Amino acid sequence: ACGRPVPVKIRITHHASRITHYEHGGNILLKRIRRVTQIIVLIIFIYLIIETADPLTKEHTEIFLRLSPLSNILTVIGTRHFVFEHMVPGIIVLIISLFLGRFFCGWICPLGTTIDIADKLIPFVRGRSMPDHKWKYMLLTALLTLSLLGVSVSGILDPLCIAQRSYALLIYPFVNLIIRNFIEILYYIPFVKDAGREIYDFLLNRKLLTTEQVFYTGHLFIYCLFAGILLLSLKSRRYWCKSLCPLGAMIGVFSWFPLYRRYVSDKCNKCAQCQIDCKMNAIENAGKKTLYHECIGCFDCLYSCPEKAVSFNFFNILNILKKKKEESHEEPQDLPGKTTKSLYGRRITRRDIIKGAAAGAVAVPVLRLDPLRKCEYPFLLRPPGSIEEKLFKDTCIRCGTCMKVCPTNAIQPSVFEAGIDNLWTPKIVPRIGYCSYECNLCGQICPTNAIKHLEIKEKQKTQIGLACINRNRCIPYTRDDNCMVCEEMCPVPDKAIKYTVKKVMVNGFEKEIKQPYIDPELCIGCGICENKCPVRGMPAIYVT
Numbered sequence: 001a002c003g004r005p006v007p008v009k010i011r012i013t014h015h016a017s018r019i020t021h022y023e024h025g026g027n028i029l030l031k032r033i034r035r036v037t038q039i040i041v042l043i044i045f046i047y048l049i050i051e052t053a054d055p056l057t058k059e060h061t062e063i064f065l066r067l068s069p070l071s072n073i074l075t076v077i078g079t080r081h082f083v084f085e086h087m088v089p090g091i092i093v094l095i096i097s098l099f100l101g102r103f104f105c106g107w108i109c110p111l112g113t114t115i116d117i118a119d120k121l122i123p124f125v126r127g128r129s130m131p132d133h134k135w136k137y138m139l140l141t142a143l144l145t146l147s148l149l150g151v152s153v154s155g156i157l158d159p160l161c162i163a164q165r166s167y168a169l170l171i172y173p174f175v176n177l178i179i180r181n182f183i184e185i186l187y188y189i190p191f192v193k194d195a196g197r198e199i200y201d202f203l204l205n206r207k208l209l210t211t212e213q214v215f216y217t218g219h220l221f222i223y224c225l226f227a228g229i230l231l232l233s234l235k236s237r238r239y240w241c242k243s244l245c246p247l248g249a250m251i252g253v254f255s256w257f258p259l260y261r262r263y264v265s266d267k268c269n270k271c272a273q274c275q276i277d278c279k280m281n282a283i284e285n286a287g288k289k290t291l292y293h294e295c296i297g298c299f300d301c302l303y304s305c306p307e308k309a310v311s312f313n314f315f316n317i318l319n320i321l322k323k324k325k326e327e328s329h330e331e332p333q334d335l336p337g338k339t340t341k342s343l344y345g346r347r348i349t350r351r352d353i354i355k356g357a358a359a360g361a362v363a364v365p366v367l368r369l370d371p372l373r374k375c376e377y378p379f380l381l382r383p384p385g386s387i388e389e390k391l392f393k394d395t396c397i398r399c400g401t402c403m404k405v406c407p408t409n410a411i412q413p414s415v416f417e418a419g420i421d422n423l424w425t426p427k428i429v430p431r432i433g434y435c436s437y438e439c440n441l442c443g444q445i446c447p448t449n450a451i452k453h454l455e456i457k458e459k460q461k462t463q464i465g466l467a468c469i470n471r472n473r474c475i476p477y478t479r480d481d482n483c484m485v486c487e488e489m490c491p492v493p494d495k496a497i498k499y500t501v502k503k504v505m506v507n508g509f510e511k512e513i514k515q516p517y518i519d520p521e522l523c524i525g526c527g528i529c530e531n532k533c534p535v536r537g538m539p540a541i542y543v544t
Contacts, residue, residue: 030299034106038113045110049168050207052405052445062401062447064110068160069094070247071397074143075448078152078394086448094254101258102251105241106296110167111159111229112241118230119237119279132243133281133294134348138356140249145360151367153421155397159240159247165424166226168404169216169413176210179203215432216403218415218424237279242294252293259315262290262301267309274301274310370419377418378544381428381525383411384435384462385443385452389418395450398424402442402451408433410527411442426451428464430527430543435464437491437526465525465543467497467518474540476515480504484514486529486541496522497529516541 045064066072069090076082093104105112143154155161186196203209216222232239241248270286278301282294287305301310376389383402386392403411403426410433413424426442428435437460443453454462467486475483487497499514525543533539 028303030302034298037107038116041108042110042113045163046167049164049172049404052168052401062445063089064160065164065397065399065401065447066090067093067104067108068158068247070140070143070250071154071158071161071448073250074147074154075152075395075397077144078147078150078154079391081391081395083449094251097251097254097258099259100297101255101260101292102248102294102296104251105245105248106298109159109163109247111163112238112296114163115230115233115238115240119233122231122233133291134352135243136245136249137252137348138352138359139244140246141353141356142360142363143246145357146363146367149361149364150394151364151421152394153367153423154246155399156423157246158397159245161397161399162226162229165222165398165400165413169400170219170222170226172404173214173216173219176213179209180213212409214409217412217429217432219413221415221423222413241296242280255295256293257315258292260297260312261292261315262295263311263313264288264290265309265311267307268305269307269309271306273306274304277301277304367419367421370421379542380414380417380422381430381465381527381543383426383428383442383451384440384459384464384524385454386464387450387452392450393419393421393425395448396425397448397450399447400424400426401445401447402426405441405445406433407439407441408436410435428527430530431539432531434528434531435526437528461524463524465527466520467523467525467527467529467541467543469516469518469541470538473535473538474516475535476513480506480511480513482514483534484516485532485534487514487516489528489532491526491528492522492524494522495519496524 048064066086066089069087072087072090076087097104139157143157146153183196183200186192186199189196200209204211229240232244236242264287268287270288272286274287275283279298280294280296282291282296283289283301284291287301287310297312299312302312304310382389382392387395398413400413403413410428410430411426412429412432414422414427416422417427438456440454440456440459443451443459446453471477475481484499487495487499490497496519497516498519499516502513502515503510504513505511527543529541530539530543533541
């Protein structure tokens with residue numbers, strides 16, 4: 001206003017003659033607001049994972065999983081069981097996408113924020129590769145076909161489930177292990193031993209530390225998927241979001257013509273700088289054309305433009321008609337070192353959709369024709385309140401929340417028990433932890449009701465398995481000595497583990513031996529007997 005030049009911050013890349021960023025006050029403010037929003041949402045996401053064990057926060061801890069329209073809609077299709085209240089948050093996300101485009105991917109998604117952090121930390125030079133956008137739409141079609149044919153496995157590739165599973169079952173235990181080792185080191189230092197104890201109590205009271213180190217089976221598969229997604233940054237920024245994310249594809253379908261969109265004015269000199277800087281490859285034709293279904297609203301192009309020709313505004317039909325007329329008389333522009341074919345060979349065609357549907361149909365027999373389906377896996381113990389097994393696999397979204405909330409670390413992710421499509425569904429492993437008699441948190445926290453919420457009294461009567469005694473290993477049967485740990489630990493009021501008294505001769509003296517047996521009418525299969533059995537290795541009592 002007073003005629004002074006506006007200060008501009010300039011950064012030069014390895015191309016000495018090219019200015020890559022022109023950061024101007026209002027434009028850089030938008031980007032900073034987005035970054036702050038991403039960080040705040042990620043902190044809330046992590047905080048809710050830490051607070052999962054508190055049943056009072058149950059309504060809040062599952063909100064992120066409810067926001068995913070992918071797992072919610074495909075679960076309803078796969079199970080043919082419509083629960084409107086579960087779908088409302090996801091439907092709201094899709095409706096907002098009609099106005100704001102793929103805002104969810106760029107502002108809210110915790111996995112997207114994690115990928116952005118990885119893009120900054122991985123110290124490799126990234127090429128300007130042009131990944132195919134069509135792959136994620138083909139993957140979405142394949143998952144939709146599987147759901148229509150009665151196989152719902154969307155939770156394995158849903159980004160919100162991946163984030164929840166990775167942070168709760170991988171990162172949280174790892175951080176616990178590091179803190180424990182650090183505090184243990186402090187105990188060996190005389191002058192800071194008391195400080196270490198205070199730190200331990202402080203972290204334990206705030207649930208940043210568990211009373212015992214937690215372990216999860218099959219964590220290698222979780223690690224490989226999570227690390228693989230992050231390492232895709234070596235190929236291109238946000239490669240997962242651009243090429244593979246099925247949730248991004250579903251939101252992209254609703255973002256094809258958003259009301260809030262990117263505009264390019266006549267000031268554009270076609271330098272293609274915005275196209276080079278776009279992390280989603282959503283800009284084409286030297287910056288003039290925008291793929292709205294790929295734009296996540298990161299606003300990088302705002303301050304990349306040296307002419308300030310880029311803006312974001314609500315839909316204006318006159319501008320659109322003018323832009324279409326101009327584009328019809330223009331030839332596609334190439335990026336340096338790229339051909340027109342590399343930019344325009346990424347269209348989604350009907351053939352691609354058919355290929356995705358065919359891939360989903362072909363995957364059905366692979367997932368369904370498993371011999372383990374004919375005979376139930378004997379040691380596959382589901383948490384109390386789990387619905388019928390045939391429906392359980394299609395309803396469970398493999399988020400891992402029930403595993404995180406279990407206070408005894410009893411609930412573990414399955415690998416391939418009872419079929420390939422059983423991957424990462426919850427099971428109880430008594431040797432690791434038992435199902436606490438006074439706990440019903442897994443049913444409270446399940447976002448899809450694959451595990452129904454049971455009141456404590458009802459849960460205490462729910463049978464999830466049956467204990468069996470291996471008399472070839474049981475101490476009273478094999479060593480003529482008393483043990484009865486299993487009977488003492490049994491939480492059932494009338495004791496599901498009873499015993500008979502047998503008199504034996506030991507070293508010339510008569511001795512009474514209590515030999516346990518199971519009452520199948522009272523046993524609920526909680527597994528505490530197997531967990532506390534003093535026989536090392538294979539326990540003398542097990543739950544099946």
